[in-house]
Amino acid sequence: MRKKDSAGADVKAGIMTGALGAPGFFGSLVTPGPKTMLMVGEAPSPTSDPEVPIISGRSGRWLRWLLGEHWSLFYEACAFINLVETYPGPLYPLETSRHAAREVLESVVRPRTLILCGRKVSSAFGYAKAEFLSVADMPRERLVFLPHPSGLCRWWNDEHNRSRARAQLLFEVFESSRHAERVAS
Secondary structure, eight states: OOEEOTTSOEEEEEEESSSSSSSOEEEEEEESSOOSEEEEESSOOTTSBTTBOSSOSHHHHHHHHHHGGGHHHHHHHEEEEESSSSOOTTSOOHHHHHHHHHHHHHHOOSOOEEEEESHHHHHHTTOTTOOTTOEEEOSSOEEEEEOOSSTTOGGGGSHHHHHHHHHHHHHHHHHHHHHHHHHHO
């Protein structure tokens, strides 16, 4: 029997061995179809569904609420991974996540757009001081810095910030799709 995520899509959960071309990333591969974006999180939430640990906890519910009617469009374009396999509690293993971030960058062929969720993930990629919603265009990928999508980040309390984040995420869906079409042709 195939596993389904909270949106009803087929999911393979566990160690990703083919999604990025290298083993060792804990995440979720949503099938079918190629993804044009990769959302990188810290770790599964302590409230995540153990069968489908990516995007099933509080942060996943927050993203679904934020994007509302556009969630399915975003979800179809995006693969999701975490840098750490299990919820670490208050002591986030930054060295482990830095190693995982290096592996992600070395193995990314596609998708080109990486959405980094939170300061800890941004730090793991070497961008500790990146402003929220800023973008770093690298030779092989585009990094988008998003605040951690949880109730702990006060940045989300401002409606203007939420609107900007929603617009940025939807822009990335369309921009990554256009890039994929240009590369394919």
